[in-house]
Each structure stands twice: as structure tokens, then as C-alpha cells.
Amino acid sequence: MTASRTDLPADATVAVRHPDAPAPGTVLPAHYAHCFGCGAAERHGLHLAIVAGEGVEVTATFEVTEHHQGAPGLAHGGLLASALDEILGMLGHLTRMSCVTARLETDFRRPVPVGSTLHLRSRADGVAGRKLYASAEGRLGGTDGPVAVRARALFVQVGLEHFAEHGRPEDLEAVARDPRLIGVPDYTVNP
Numbered sequence: 001m002t003a004s005r006t007d008l009p010a011d012a013t014v015a016v017r018h019p020d021a022p023a024p025g026t027v028l029p030a031h032y033a034h035c036f037g038c039g040a041a042e043r044h045g046l047h048l049a050i051v052a053g054e055g056v057e058v059t060a061t062f063e064v065t066e067h068h069q070g071a072p073g074l075a076h077g078g079l080l081a082s083a084l085d086e087i088l089g090m091l092g093h094l095t096r097m098s099c100v101t102a103r104l105e106t107d108f109r110r111p112v113p114v115g116s117t118l119h120l121r122s123r124a125d126g127v128a129g130r131k132l133y134a135s136a137e138g139r140l141g142g143t144d145g146p147v148a149v150r151a152r153a154l155f156v157q158v159g160l161e162h163f164a165e166h167g168r169p170e171d172l173e174a175v176a177r178d179p180r181l182i183g184v185p186d187y188t189v190n191p
């Protein structure tokens with residue numbers, strides 16, 4: 001992962017773990033049951049089980065299957081970016097910021113073969129107001145394996161009104177009928 005970032009704005013402060021963040025080792029709840037990245041109800045999804053780490057880090061493993069191909073026997077780059085996007089966004093569980101991706105920059109350093117296990121790790125690098133800066137990497141075969149993919153991202157904190165305003169009505173109605181489809185509270189509102 002990026003050792004230190006020199007590209008953060010001058011007003012960025014170090015990202016800190018919220019005192020009520022899930023303990024290290026906790027499998028984080030899917031933020032939406034139909035999320036392509038983490039939702040159990042999404043048949044075609046990645047089903048990432050993302051685990052809280054120490055500090056402001058989370059990890060996951062991703063098994064690359066024949067359903068993830070872009071070229072014969074190799075993972076699709078956009079799909080790998082989706083996995084990185086997901087593990088980056090879930091840092092919001094540790095900082096208590098419900099965020100959406102504003103910017104995602106990805107480096108593909110090695111091909112990722114079907115049948116490999118990608119060990120994903122993300123870290124919150126800094127916060128400036130509503131902006132959360134974060135980085136992630138995916139290593140092949142083990143946590144010390146070669147880096148295959150890297151990303152840097154900017155997430156922007158939004159309230160529930162973002163989803164209420166922009167989401168497809170039938171999906172919002174399904175959530176209203178079954179609020180358990182959403183796995184996180186609105187972190188922009190104090191309890």
C-alpha cells in the first residue's frame with residue numbers, strides 16, 4: 001500500500017478510527033444487501049466479506065473465478081476496480097462516514113489469473129471535511145504476495161438524502177418495506 005501520501009490537500013488531517021468502530025477481526029455488515037461488491041442477496045455480485053483491521057484498515061480475500069474474466073483466463077480490470085472500490089468504501093465503517101466514490105485511480109501491475117486469490121487491503125489516509133482519502137492494494141496468493149493492483153480514491157460523505165433523491169423508486173420502496181436491506185446507520189446523524 002502507498003507508504004505515505006504527498007497528494008493530500010493541506011487541510012487534510014490523519015484519518016482516525018471512530019471509538020465505536022467495529023473491533024478488529026469483525027466481518028463488516030454489507031451496507032446494502034444488493035450491493036454488487038458486498039451484498040449477499042446479489043446473485044451476480046462479488047460477495048466480498050470485508051474484515052475490520054487495526055487502525056483504519058480493512059481487508060478481504062477475493063477468489064477470482066471464470067465469471068470474472070476479461071481475457072481468456074484473466075480477470076477483467078474493471079471488475080478488479082469494483083473490488084477495490086468496495087473495500088475502499090467500507091472504510092466508512094471505521095471512520096463513521098457514509099461515503100460515495102468521487103474519484104478512483106487504479107494501477108494494474110500484474111495480470112490476475114482465474115483461480116487466484118487476491119488479498120485486498122485498504123487504508124484511510126486522510127480526511128478533509130466531507131472528503132475521505134484512501135488507498136488500497138491487491139496481492140496475489142498471500143498477504144505478502146506480489147502486488148497486482150493498487151488504487152487511490154477520494155470518497156465524499158453523503159447523507160441518506162443522496163440515495164433518496166437519486167435512487168430508483170422501486171428499490172427505495174423495497175428498502176422502505178424491509179429496512180434490513182441496509183446494513184449501516186446514517187452516520188451523518190448523531191444518535
Ligand SMILES: CCCCCCCCCCCC(=O)SCCNC(=O)CCNC(=O)[C@H](O)C(C)(C)COP(=O)(O)OP(=O)(O)OC[C@H]1O[C@@H](n2cnc3c(N)ncnc32)[C@H](O)[C@@H]1OP(=O)(O)O
Nearest residue numbers: 031085086089090092093097098099100101102103156184
Ligand atoms: C459507512 C460504511 C458503509 C459505506 C460503504 C459504502 C461502500 C460503497 C462502495 C461502493 C462505492 C460506490 O461505488 S458509490 C457509487 C459511485 N459514485 C457515485 O455515484 C457518486 C457520484 N457523484 C456524486 O454524487 C457527487 O459528485 C458527489 C456526492 C461525490 C459530490 O457532490 P457534492 O455533494 O455536490 O459535493 P461537491 O461539492 O461536488 O464535492 C465535495 C468536495 O469533493 C471534491 N470532489 C468531488 N468530486 C471530486 C473528484 N472527482 N476529484 C477531486 N475532487 C472531487 C469537490 O471539489 C469538493 O471539494 P471542496 O470544495 O469541499 O474542497
